[in-house]
Structure formats: structure tokens, C-alpha cells
Amino acid sequence: xxxxxxxxxxxxxxxxxxxxxxxxxxxxxxxxxxxxxxxxxxxxxxxxxxxxxxxxxxxxxxxxxxxxxxxxxxxxxxxxxxxxxxxxxxxxxxxxxxxxxxxxxxxxxxxxxxxxxxxxxxxxxxxxxxxxxxxxx
Amino acid sequence: xxxxxxxxxxxxxxxxxxxxxxxxxxxxxxxxxxxxxxxxxxxxxxxxxxxxxxxxxxxxxxxxxxxxxxxxxxxxxxxxxxxxxxxxxxxxxxxxxxxxxxxxxxxxxxxxxxxxxxxxxxxxxxxxxxxxxx
Numbered sequence: 001x002x003x004x005x006x007x008x009x010x011x012x013x014x015x016x017x018x019x020x021x022x023x024x025x026x027x028x029x030x031x032x033x034x035x036x037x038x039x040x041x042x043x044x045x046x047x048x049x050x051x052x053x054x055x056x057x058x059x060x061x062x063x064x065x066x067x068x069x070x071x072x073x074x075x076x077x078x079x080x081x082x083x084x085x086x087x088x089x090x091x092x093x094x095x096x097x098x099x100x101x102x103x104x105x106x107x108x109x110x111x112x113x114x115x116x117x118x119x120x121x122x123x124x125x126x127x128x129x130x131x132x133x134x135x136x137x
Numbered sequence: 138x139x140x141x142x143x144x145x146x147x148x149x150x151x152x153x154x155x156x157x158x159x160x161x162x163x164x165x166x167x168x169x170x171x172x173x174x175x176x177x178x179x180x181x182x183x184x185x186x187x188x189x190x191x192x193x194x195x196x197x198x199x200x201x202x203x204x205x206x207x208x209x210x211x212x213x214x215x216x217x218x219x220x221x222x223x224x225x226x227x228x229x230x231x232x233x234x235x236x237x238x239x240x241x242x243x244x245x246x247x248x249x250x251x252x253x254x255x256x257x258x259x260x261x262x263x264x265x266x267x268x269x270x271x
Contacts (some may be wrong), residue, residue, distance in 0.1 A: 099259045
């Protein structure tokens, strides 16, 4: 049940598809299909976000335990967090992440975004996304 | 990957302009997204198969724009064979609908896979998009 992996993604248009494929290959035996689909969606959104707004290599970390799936997408960009502070969560991709994940956030001064999808209890609610939590990195 | 898709898309789009397509030419298309446009009942049906994301949304944009440039009364985008769509793909559909609203409301959209419907539900766009049953 416990799965952890990290992959480096190229900064080009193939990155989100590569990330989704890796997630699918490595977690297909671990997660229920609807949860896997949500994880793939959240990963796709965050990698796309990194492509559009970040710089440098993109890293994806995934940790699954018996409680939750936690994903992080990290690159060398700055300013995503500042834009969220300035404009609120307007990026459609982040809104989607906020709706599939019970928790998510952006580390201060970075394009380092994380999400957590719980495996127990209620399914993610459809409704207003929770505010992104800004954390100290 | 992308250029292969674009070539394939343009090849199929040639149907619109009445060019003959040779049957059985080339190898099977294995790109992330393949798009074909055919005429049906006086309208155009654009069928998308594969994954609709940042890298492939421009292919769908191009096909829909090409269809809009014709006199087709109805433009149906069939996304039932799209296995994955994210907000970038959704944006292409919403932009197509916004153009349609300014240009005769010609766009129709199939309801899509369970994954697509999940995204439409998460994004709360069901009321916005012109869904039809296939």
C-alpha cells in the first residue's frame, strides 16, 4: 500500500502526459480507479501550471500511504505564490486541484505546489475550492 | 508527437474541402490526440480521440476553427473517445463555445467519458457547454 516515487520531467509539452503515464503505471495496482483518475487530473494540472508559470526542471513527488495520496510538483520558478496572493486563486487548474483534493497549498516564494487526496472518509466534495494554504518552505 | 498529430489532422480536414483521401495510407496514428472531421447530415462532426491537454488542445482548436470557417450549420465535437481531459483541454471547449455564441450557436458537444464528465462537474461548466446525446 505504501508507494513513494519521484520523477524528473522535461520542460516541454510532453511533461504532463509523461507525468500522468508514470502515475498511472505506478499506482494502478494501489488506488481505486476513481481516485487514480483524480490523482492523474491533479498531477496534470500542477505540471501544466509549472510549464506555464515556472522555470527549470520539473519534479514530481508522489507518496501514497493507507490514509492519503500526497503529490508535489516543484520547479525553479518564483511568483506563483505571489500571484495567488495578489489575484486570488484564478488559475482554472488550481481551482480543479482545490476541488479534487481535500488540502493543497503553495510554498512561499516558489512554484512548489502540493495536494493531498484522502483515501478514507467522504469523497471530495464538489463545490467551492478551499483557499490555497501558503506554507513556509 | 505534436507534428504527427497536426499532419493527421490536416489530412482528415482535407475531407472538408473535397479532396480525395486514399484509403489505407500510412501507418496507424498513435499520437496523443487524433482528430478527424467528416460531413454528416449537412453539418461537420469533429471526432477527437486520445488525451486533451496543453500539448494537444491546439490541434482541437485548429480543427474547430477550420470547421467554423465553413458554412456548416452545425459543428459537433465528439469527445466520447477522449480518455483524458484537464482544464487546458476544457478551456479549448469553452473558447469554442464562446465563439459559437457570437456566430450562430453552431457548436454541439458530446457528453464525453466518465473522466470528462467528472472534470465538467468539478469545473461546474455543465450549464455552459452545449451538450447533446450522440
